[in-house]
Amino acid sequence: MEWRVGPQTSAAAESVPAGPEPLSYNQELHLSSARAAQVAGLPGNPWVGASFELEGAFRADALGHAFESWLRRHDALRGGFRCAGPGVERFTVPADEVFLVQDEAVAFAAADELHAYLGRRFAEGTDPFAWPPLVMGAISRDSSTTVFVAMDHVAADGYSLALAVWELQTTYEAHLQGALPELPETGGFLEYCAAERDFGARISADDPAVGAWRDLVRKCGGTAPTFPLDLGVEAGRTWPQRVYNRCLLRPAETDAFAAACKDSGGSVFAGLLACMALAVRAMTGNEEFRTVTPLHTRSRPQWRPAMGWFITCAPLSFSLEGVQSFAEALERAQLSVQGAVRLAHHPALRMIELLGNEFRITRRDLFSMVSFTDYRKMPGADRHAESNPVTIGRVTEADDSHVWLSRQHDGLHISIRHPDAPVAADVLDEYTRLIRDAATRVLLGSDPLLAPVATFAGA
CATH class of the missing domain: 3.30.559.10 (Chloramphenicol acetyltransferase-like domain)
Known part of the structure; x- marks a missing residue:
């Protein structure tokens, strides 16, 4: 009904x-x-x-x-x-x-x-x-x-x-x-829209936040980051989307991974980013990890319980060049996350607007992103088992991939919405295997860089 x-x-x-x-x-x-x-x-x-x-x-x-x-x-x-x-x-x-x-x-x-x-x-x-x-x-x-x-x-x-x-x-x-x-008493999303536009209008092209975007765009050849692996998607072509879901770590493993990251001065998100960067390097030889991450913009108390689209995006970029240990990789990932968080009040689309002709759109998906959410901290999380909340979304067509990392009551999960090209599933299977392998070595107290995983032979 x-x-x-x-x-x-x-x-x-x-x-x-x-x-x-x-x-x-x-x-x-x-x-x-x-x-x-x-x-x-x-x-x-x-x-x-x-x-x-x-x-x-x-x-x-x-x-x-x-x-x-x-x-x-x-x-x-x-x-x-x-x-x-x-x-x-x-x-x-x-x-x-x-x-x-x-x-x-x-x-x-x-x-x-x-x-x-x-x-x-x-x-x-x-x-x-x-x-x-x-x-x-x-x-x-x-x-x-x-x-x-x-x-x-x-x-x-x-x-x-x-x-x-x-x-x-x-x-x-x-x-x-x-x-x-x-x-709780709630504010309105309309109030937020007005505040966002007012702030955006006062941002100039020489703002450091615009500079962070400019640096990322230049590193990506004048556009935004794409998914770091070749899924067999030809330029200019879209494919029907498919959602790829895997559990990376079970609850006890997640707790151990979080503790290991914390001991080295990093968050779970930064630890996963470091593992992803290691997996990309193993599969492609690329030392650079570049993406965009969504950040919530509910900066005022009255916006916390409000429905609306309270999201911006910020650059995430770090290099594995010269790193000698996972702790060093984690440190670089953590610094990148901290840099992104500092841009949480800057509308990403205003940043791109201010870049002008320094930025060009090269595909249907504006950029590839990596998101992290801890669902244990969401409203109603204490009733997760009985209410079994599930998020759903429309699957259409795409020419790039997006990654959602989530910490839930039953562990760490990865969800990748990707173009369903013929080799995509095999590539993503290897990618998630390498991410899990690196994370497992970390939680067991060994170092993925000192005991490297095998390189990817290709699909």
Whole structure:
């Protein structure tokens, strides 16, 4: 079953005037790309989403209340977009105009039928130019219930998805008990957009943050970093995407790896980056490791519990040339991470804008990235086992790869969204094997540089 906005709310969305708040830098690029894709008839919006499990007898009224309260609480979810001449204007539906209606439940005889239906609904229902770009509902079975939400990326980042799971679950359970949910006061994403634009306008081309981007771009030949391994993707060609998931380390191994990194003055993220750099060197001989990493921008307390796209990106670059031990590699990776964190308040797209013709776009994916998230610190992490939260996203086409590293209750994981070229899986199998091998040597107290792994023979 699903919940949608009612007729009164749809009418309010159609009549509400454009607001004065600017688009964030991410939203501007995202929406201009979405508009261009629609005009060209290309595959559409990269939606993001999440699901989680509810325990006990399912109450549809309580979940409908939770969804409605969630939309009213967050202006990022009540925000919509209209094409206005060559640009895009924003509007926001007032909270007191948001009312949901429950669709009639649909029964499915087989899981593949349900999956196909949801795939279509998520693609059709998350159009950023059709408010709300949001699909929300539940899969009710005799013994369990799965709640799902999917939305265009314009309204949420990865942290927002974890926040949504926790908030919907909290509000649902409070309604069952006839109580008000205990939720922190939240600020608005619109406030953030205005603050980001104000700060961005005051950044000049000689700002040190722009210099950090300029240095990375020059090292990459005038463009952004690409995935460091050859997956067999020809220049100018895109491939259907595939998501490659592997567990790198189990919980006890992760704890030992974290302790070893800490003893050498580094974080888990820096340790993994060092292992990745060693794996790249073993496979290619390249001593340089260059990528981009996303960073959250929830710098004010009121933005921590807010839905929205609070993300920038920053350069990560270090060299293994001359390193004699893993501790040295870790130190270089850690310094690169620290440098990236210092740029967390600088909108990446403003940095690229200020580079002007020093930067050129050479492929569909603007850059390859490596992300790290510790899900044990997310809202609701203490209930992970019972709620089983899962993040989901649309798989389309791509010409580059992106890496998500995550520390979870069951260990360290790597997820790589990549073009599904014929040799890609073999290359990524070897890459993850080498990363795990290096990390395992570290947690066991040996040094990957003193006991090198075998070089990759190629696919």
